[in-house]
Amino acid sequence: MIKFGLVGCGRISDNHFKAIENIDSCQITCCCDIDLDKAKEKAEKYGIKAVYNDYRQMLGNENLDAVIVCTPSGIHPEIGIFAAEKMLHVITEKPMAIDLESADALIQSCDKNNVKLFVVKQNRLNTTMQLLKKAVEKNRFGKIYLVQSNVFWQRPQSYYDQAKWRGTWEFDGGAFMNQASHYVDALYWLIGPVDYVMAETATMSRKIETEDTGSAILKFRNGVIGTINVTLLTYPKNYEGSITILGEKGTVKIGGIAVNKIEKWEFEDYDDDDRIVTETNYQPPNVYGFGHIPYYINVVDTLKGKSSADIDGRDGRKSLEIIRAVYLSAKEGKKIALPLK
Ligand SMILES: NC(=O)c1ccc[n+]([C@@H]2O[C@H](COP(=O)([O-])OP(=O)(O)OC[C@H]3O[C@@H](n4cnc5c(N)ncnc54)[C@H](O)[C@@H]3O)[C@@H](O)[C@H]2O)c1
Numbered sequence: 023m024i025k026f027g028l029v030g031c032g033r034i035s036d037n038h039f040k041a042i043e044n045i046d047s048c049q050i051t052c053c054c055d056i057d058l059d060k061a062k063e064k065a066e067k068y069g070i071k072a073v074y075n076d077y078r079q080m081l082g083n084e085n086l087d088a089v090i091v092c093t094p095s096g097i098h099p100e101i102g103i104f105a106a107e108k109m110l111h112v113i114t115e116k117p118m119a120i121d122l123e124s125a126d127a128l129i130q131s132c133d134k135n136n137v138k139l140f141v142v143k144q145n146r147l148n149t150t151m152q153l154l155k156k157a158v159e160k161n162r163f164g165k166i167y168l169v170q171s172n173v174f175w176q177r178p179q180s181y182y183d184q185a186k187w188r189g190t191w192e193f194d195g196g197a198f199m200n201q202a203s204h205y206v207d208a209l210y211w212l213i214g215p216v217d218y219v220m221a222e223t224a225t226m227s228r229k230i231e232t233e234d235t236g237s238a239i240l241k242f243r244n245g246v247i248g249t250i251n252v253t254l255l256t257y258p259k260n261y262e263g264s265i266t267i268l269g270e271k272g273t274v275k276i277g278g279i280a281v282n283k284i285e286k287w288e289f290e291d292y293d294d295d296d297r298i299v300t301e302t303n304y305q306p307p308n309v310y311g312f313g314h315i316p317y318y319i320n321v322v323d324t325l326k327g328k329s330s331a332d333i334d335g336r337d338g339r340k341s342l343e344i345i346r347a348v349y350l351s352a353k354e355g356k357k358i359a360l361p362l363k
Contacts, residue, residue, distance in 0.1 A: 024048040024325055026113070027086045029077045029101055030093035031055040031064040032185070034115055034310065037144075038090050039068040041314035048322050050090070054080045077101055081108050087325060088113060088138075094185075095200070096193035099124035102139070106131040113140045113321055117203050117345070118338045120195045122362065125342055129335040140321050140331050141338025144313025145204040146211055149302045150276045150284055153295060154265070158212050162289050163269025169213055169248040171205040173197070174262040175279075175309065177254040182230050189230025196223065196232030198345050202252040206348075207341035208265055208281070209240060209248050215340075217243045218359045219347040227255050238348045263309060280309040 028038060028050050035053075042050050052072035055061040061073040074080035081089060081104065088111035091101045099119045102112040112132060118141045119125035132139040145151060157163065187193035194200055210216065223236035234255055240248035256262075264277035264285075271290040277283055283303045287296065306312065323329035331337075347358040 024087045024322055025085065026050045026088050026090050027080055027084055028053040028064075028090040028092060029055075029080070030091065030115075031057075031060040032092065035064060035092045037310055037314040038092060038318075039064060041318045043068065044315050045318055045322055047326075048318070051086065052080055052084045078104060081105055081110065086110055088321075091115060094187035094193040095195065096120050096187070096190075099128040102128045103131040106135045106137050106139075109135055109137060111138045111140075111325060113142065114338075115142050116207075116338065117141075117195070117199055117342050118335060119342065120191075120193070120199055122339070122343060122346055125335070125339050129339065132335060138324060138331055139335035139338075140317075140324075141333050141335060142314070142317055143204060143207050143333045143338065143341075144317045145208060145281060145311060146333065147313040147316040148281055148311055149304060150281055151208065151265075153284070153298070153302050154267070154274060154276055155212060156295060157272065157274065157289070157293075158267070160293065162272050162291065162293060163267060163274075164271035164290075166213065166244075166246050166267060166269040168266075168268045169209055169246060170264075170266045171202075171209055171248070171250040172262050172264045173202045173205050173250070173252040174256040175201055175254050175260045176256045176258065177201070177228070177234075179228055182228055189228065189232050191231050194232065195345070195349075196225075196230070196236070197234055197252045197254050198223070198236055198238070198348050199232070201254060202250065203341055203345060205250060205252075205263065205265065205281075206344050209250065210340050210344060212265070212267070213242050213244070213246050213248065215243045216248075216344050216347070216360050217241045218357050219344065219351050220357050221348040221351040223349070223352040233352075236348070236352065238351070240344065260309060278303070278306075280306055280311055282306050282311065
């Protein structure tokens, strides 16, 4: 039985508790939140025996294999490094960090202590995204010309006012770092390494430090031109989370509110995958989708030595680097080449 301790019992933690309930041979045995009432509430809901308000105490006292980090993004590395030094494997919510220095420190600490690092990017595991990835890998598009991702969502001021860390540079980042990070990751995962980035960002309506809106052009090393458009001001509610690929021999748009619906699927050449397009669509309960369960199946298989991490620290760092380049480009008003120094 693999034993996890979870730190940060807020909104996303439910996806972790529920996913692990669904998988044999692993369990969450303790949880922690600086707000002890939140930890107690989840403990009661999911039948967890031990609760803490200090992760250091929890990781010191409990007999665990791994820690799950669901706190505000800016403190993922601090908790991950503490756990790695206690020889625990680390599963961190996205983004793994909000700057490259602390992401690198976390990766190096996990390497040094010979523990695994997993970054949660569950959208890659959506049935729709898996089908699209297969089409790219089978070269069904021929030459890919253009990719576009739109994240047209709504986050009212009350969302930011719920917790002090939201919309801050120190703990969260803005629309690109938080809400659109899965979409930046998807473009990298589908198309490949980025050569340079040009971007504009703005704080147009919400009372926050970071951006609520922005657009970026990504020039990929293989020549593909990509654009990503993000706003959290969409009237009146979440409208679209999409990825469109336009190629020589194919056009696909995966849309819906969170890449859950294949809106266009057309290729010059037939493939058996074309028959399962309609049944691949699904209705997610929210924009987080259902990907945490398959994500944890890979985590458990990897910890048992039967597989390797689908998305490890180095993979998780790629989209972080692109997002940092977006911020640098918007700030300096110029093209930013990758890799960043
Ligand atoms: N994979 C996804 O699709 C997805 C979706 C939502 C959020 N997230 C990520 O999950 C993380 C948490 O987001 P959320 O929406 O659940 O936030 P939240 O504010 O609802 O929850 C964060 C919790 O962490 C607790 N916390 C803060 N500092 C702590 C500390 N030092 N020790 C223990 N607990 C601490 C807070 O009290 C709070 O309960 C963020 O990094 C976010 O980007 C990922």
